[in-house]
Amino acid sequence: MKRVLITGAAGFLGSHLCDRFIREGFHVIGMDNLITGSLKNIEHLYKLKEFEFYHHDVSKFVHVPGKLDYILHFASPASPIDYLKIPIQTLKVGSLGTHNLLGLAKSKKACILVASTSEVYGDPLVHPQNEDYWGHVNPVGPRGVYDEAKRFQEAITMAYHTYHNLETRIVRIFNTYGPRMRLNDGRVLPAFIGQALRGEDLTIFGDGSQTRSFCYVDDLIEGIYRLLMSDYTNPMNIGNPDEISIKDFAEEIIRLTGTTQKIIYKELPTDDPKQRQPDITRAKKILGWEPKIKRSEGLKITYEYFKNLSPEELYNTAHRSFEKKEQF
Numbered sequence: 001m002k003r004v005l006i007t008g009a010a011g012f013l014g015s016h017l018c019d020r021f022i023r024e025g026f027h028v029i030g031m032d033n034l035i036t037g038s039l040k041n042i043e044h045l046y047k048l049k050e051f052e053f054y055h056h057d058v059s060k061f062v063h064v065p066g067k068l069d070y071i072l073h074f075a076s077p078a079s080p081i082d083y084l085k086i087p088i089q090t091l092k093v094g095s096l097g098t099h100n101l102l103g104l105a106k107s108k109k110a111c112i113l114v115a116s117t118s119e120v121y122g123d124p125l126v127h128p129q130n131e132d133y134w135g136h137v138n139p140v141g142p143r144g145v146y147d148e149a150k151r152f153q154e155a156i157t158m159a160y161h162t163y164h165n166l167e168t169r170i171v172r173i174f175n176t177y178g179p180r181m182r183l184n185d186g187r188v189l190p191a192f193i194g195q196a197l198r199g200e201d202l203t204i205f206g207d208g209s210q211t212r213s214f215c216y217v218d219d220l221i222e223g224i225y226r227l228l229m230s231d232y233t234n235p236m237n238i239g240n241p242d243e244i245s246i247k248d249f250a251e252e253i254i255r256l257t258g259t260t261q262k263i264i265y266k267e268l269p270t271d272d273p274k275q276r277q278p279d280i281t282r283a284k285k286i287l288g289w290e291p292k293i294k295r296s297e298g299l300k301i302t303y304e305y306f307k308n309l310s311p312e313e314l315y316n317t318a319h320r321s322f323e324k325k326e327q328f
Contacts, residue, residue, distance in 0.1 A: 001050070003027045003067055005110075007058050007101065008074035010037030012180050013115070013173075013217070017072055018042055020221050022050055029064060032075065033057040035089065036082050041180050058097040059089070068108040070228060073101050074115045076149070080269070081186030087145035094149025095156075102160045105168075113169035113228045114157050116235060119147045120172060123273045128243075130279035131172065131235050141271040154235060161233055169227050174239025174278045178217030178298065179305035183313060188212060192250055193306050196257035197314060206268030208247025213277045215240035216298030219291040226287040239278035240291040256299055 004021050008014035009030025014037065021028050022045065030042060031054045045051040056062065058075050076093045077083040083090040098114060105112035121129045122137035137147045154170055161168040181187070183194045195202050215238070223238035244252070250263050283289045 001025065001027045002069040003029065004070040004072065005029045005031060005064055005068055005104075006072045006074065007031045007097070008037060008076065008115075009053065010034055010039055010041050011074065011078075012041070012178075012182070013176065013220070014074045015041035015180055016178070016217050016221050017074065017224065018045060018051065020225060022048065024225075026050070028052075029054065029068075031056050031058065031062075035086065036077050036079075036182070036185075038182075058100055059092040060100070062100045062104050064104065064108075068104070068110040071101055071105050071108075071110050071112040072115070072224075072228070073098060073112065076115070077146070078117070079182075079185035079187050080143070081184075083146040084142060090145050091149050094153045098153045098156055102157065102166065106160065106164055106166055111167040111169070111228065112157070113171060113224070114153055116150045116154050116170050116172045117146075118172055118174040118237070118239065118276055118278065119143070119273075120151050120154065121273075122147055123271055124275060127275045128241060128277035128279040129237070131237055131282055138271050142269070143271045168233055169230075170233075170235040171224055171227055172235050172237045172278075173220065174215060174237065174276065175212050176215050176217055176220045176239070178302055180217075181302070183306055183309060184316065188246060188249070189214065189253075189302070190306070192253040193257065193303060194314070196253060196259040196261065197306060199259070199261060201261045201264045202250045202253065202259075204246055204250055204263055204265050205272065206246070207265065208250065208263075209245055210268075210272065210274045211243045211245050211276060212249065213240050213243045214249075214295055214298075215291055216293040216295075216301075219293050223283060223287065223289045226289050227283075230287060232286050236282055236286070237278040237280055238283055238289070239280065240295075241278055241280055242291075242295060243275075243277040244295075252295075252299070256303055
């Protein structure tokens with residue numbers, strides 16, 4: 001049985017990756033420090049002999065006994081609310097954490113896939129964004145802690161690949177949604193649905209003309225799995241190119257949820273991207289991958305998930321770990 005280490009295993013994407021690799025017949029080792037992740041996302045795996053969990057911060061030395069065939073590095077705050085509240089931890093997991101895991105992959109002779117993001121493109125001057133675009137990023141702006149952590153992560157991964165001949169993969173993830181997202185993590189889709197469920201007005205930052213492209217989580221996981229199993233080492237976009245304006249998306253959520261609340265507008269945050277659409281030509285050609293699930297279908301599934309949350313989850317907007325005022 002092949003063994004895979006998945007960091008950020010209790011998070012949104014990490015937990016879905018654990019499910020996928022269990023189904024593929026792997027022994028899965030999950031690792032998470034639970035700053036933004038939740039054990040609720042993986043509690044259904046506890047009873048399985050093919051799964052084990054380590055409560056650990058990958059910014060510190062990482063030891064996993066036994067062989068490892070693959071490492072998937074998904075440990076990182078990923079929403080604005082998270083990385084603006086814990087900026088230093090965000091930088092450390094992208095730099096120190098990635099360095100630790102690359103070293104582990106080297107010692108275990110394992111293939112490592114690191115989760116990068118469309119945020120490496122910043123507020124792009126090229127549309128749609130393809131992998132050859134270097135980006136338009138403000139390194140000292142409020143979003144720089146996340147954007148530059150991911151850009152460094154890509155750079156050190158490529159350095160290990162070039163200098164140590166390490167087998168590496170880099171996935172650039174675009175906006176993804178689905179069950180197990182945190183309702184109040186600041187990203188646009190759960191923010192809109194959460195406001196609708198609580199009977200609040202839907203908040204748009206800016207005039208709503210900025211665009212996003214939403215990929216359902218099952219499609220994303222399939223793309224990541226195919227990338228890992230390929231021999232492609234340069235960064236690859238995985239996302240859904242079906243672009244929509246934030247204003248149109250808010251109206252779509254209003255129709256889906258049946259809310260009678262109105263849309264209100266607030267000032268656009270600093271360096272917020274005006275456009276976001278992946279060019280997935282490379283994924284289609286090399287992986288034979290493209291998204292299959294339409295947004296209307298994925299939104300229905302996601303909305304049903306959020307409707308079944310407890311009142312505490314629906315109204316709790318502060319993540320418990322941030323209340324500890326831990327020193328990073």
